[in-house]
Amino acid sequence: MWTAVGSLAAWLWLLLCQGFFWRTDVRLPPRTEPAPGDWPAVCVVVPARDEAAVLGRSLPSLLAQDYPGRAEVFLVDDGSSDGTGELARELARHGGLPLTVASPGEPPAGWTGKLWAVRHGIALARAREPEYLLLTDADIAHAPDSLRRLVAAARTGGFDVVSQMARLRVKSGWERLVVPAFVYFFAQLYPFRRIGRRGGRTAAAAGGCVLLRAETAERARIPEAIRQAVIDDVALARAVKGGGGHIWLGLADRVDSVRPYPRLDDLWRMVSRSAYAQLRHNPLLLAGTVAGLALVYLLPPVALVAGVAAGDAAAALAGGVAWLVMTATYVPMLRYYRQPLWLAPLLPGTAFLYLLMTVDSAVQHYRGRGAAWKGRTYTRPEAVPEEG
Incomplete structure (x- = not known):
């Protein structure tokens, strides 16, 4: 009893x-758009490793963004063996935002593959001097006005990070049982309302869709400061908030993951x-x-x-x-x-x-398998020496 x-x-x-983690009404703030000539430059960075199966449904949605300002996409092919880079170049021939496809090579010791790719993409983007960076995964499809709404929300609210929890695919029986609970448990650990409070300690982001102020990224040394992080989105948010940044995280209405998880495995x-x-x-x-x-x-x-x-x-x-x-x-x-x-x-x-x-x-960690993803295994991070 x-x-x-x-x-x-x-x-x-x-x-x-x-x-009030259980409420689902934390969505993008009301949109107040900048003046027609005041839309900031944005660079979209997409790390991709063996994503040919989903890229045909996600990348065209980025290239087709209806954004009034200057924007371009950098897809970083992280050692794919399935023709991801070639497919991206082929998709870019149909028009849309400018696309650059690059490859950084294998990550050095102390880096996860995704963050090494993000580092390379951000380095390429900085040459364009954008005000914002959109970090988005290769399995995320965006509605045509997604970038426009993200930037408007960041400008209106004065946010350093605006992140949306993409709506995951829910079609199979196992997806129906497991996927909504995944987001429910995440919100319970990181209540969205607390994340948005200035001065609050709760910090999190959703890695599939993160609009990040370029100046904030440089000040927080992203991604170098989090280069070993397996849960990189939460680590990014903590780095930003630790430096006094303002974060917003909520559920998405028009940003969707196209990656299927049909089986329990x-x-x-x-x-x-x-x-x-x-x-x-x-x-x-x-x-x-x-x-x-x-x-x-x-x-x-x-x-x-x-x-x-x-x-x-x-x-x-x-x-x-x-x-x-x-x-x-x-x-x-x-x-x-x-x-x-x-x-x-x-x-x-x-x-x-x-x-x-x-x-x-x-159990997998103590067997030496650590966090495994697409042919790479990451064991427990050790102390990372500071770069000169």
């Missing part, structure tokens, strides 16, 4: 005191490759996370069933109310993803899957 009451207390605290690898890095490779944080997930997500349905079976009305009531609160907080995310609401009571089962993925991430 007391553990059930503890779980209920945790859910009441999450409901009321965790930045695909989703499992997406989560497990970085879950233990999120816990700083700390066994104590892992143990606390497992215990927390069990108390908050698994205990309520167990307490309800066990309480009813044992005739313990108090345990059953506390477990049932905790489960009801959990279900209610998940409903807005399911509506955002246009999914059936009967999935909401299944959140404890999804949380159990995430618990297993997190444990597996730690």
Whole structure:
């Protein structure tokens, strides 16, 4: 009974005191566009490694941006073996924004491949002297007015970073079960409303769509300062906010990921490759996370069933109310993803899957496999010497 009451207390605290993380109304601020001749120059940097399967649906959306100012795209081919660079050049022949395709070679020790590619793209972009950089992944498709709205929001709000959590694909059964929960858990860890507060400590971004002021990037030494980060978007936000920058993060309406995750194995690898890095490779944080997930997500349905079976009305009531609160907080995310609401009571089962993925991430780390992505494996980052 007391553990059930503890779980209920945790859910009441999450409901009321965790930045209203469960609400999905944090979207791009109202648009007030600059004057016709006052649109700043923007360079779009797209790191890409073996992305030929999705590039045909994402890159044309960037090249077709309806942006009144000067803008161009830099796609950095990070050692692809599937013809990503050649496909990008072919797509650029159909017109649109200027496209430069470059390759930085293999990353040196101490760099992740993505951030090495981003470094190369930013270096190329700086020669154009842009006011803003849009860092976006190769699997992200943008509506024609996406760049326009991002810049208008940054200018209106005075933000150094404007980031949108791209709407992930939800078509297969496993995607319906796992993907909305992924965004729900992210928002619970990093409540969007707290991120936008000036002077607040909460910092995060969504790596698929990050509009970054070029001056801020240089001042925060991005990406050099975060060159080993596996969870690079959160590391970028912390670097910016640590230097006094102002960040906005919200859910996207017109920015979508086109990468499919049709099988549980695909989703499992997406989560497990970085879950233990999120816990700083700390066994104590892992143990606390497992215990927390069990108390908050698994205990309520167990307490309800066990309480009813044992005739313990108090345990059953506390477990049932905790489960009801959990279900209610998940409903807005399911509506955002246009999914059936009967999935909401299944959140404890999804949380159990995430618990297993997190444990597996730690197991893979201690087996020396670390965070694996497209043929590269990153073990625990060591101290990085300062560059001269």
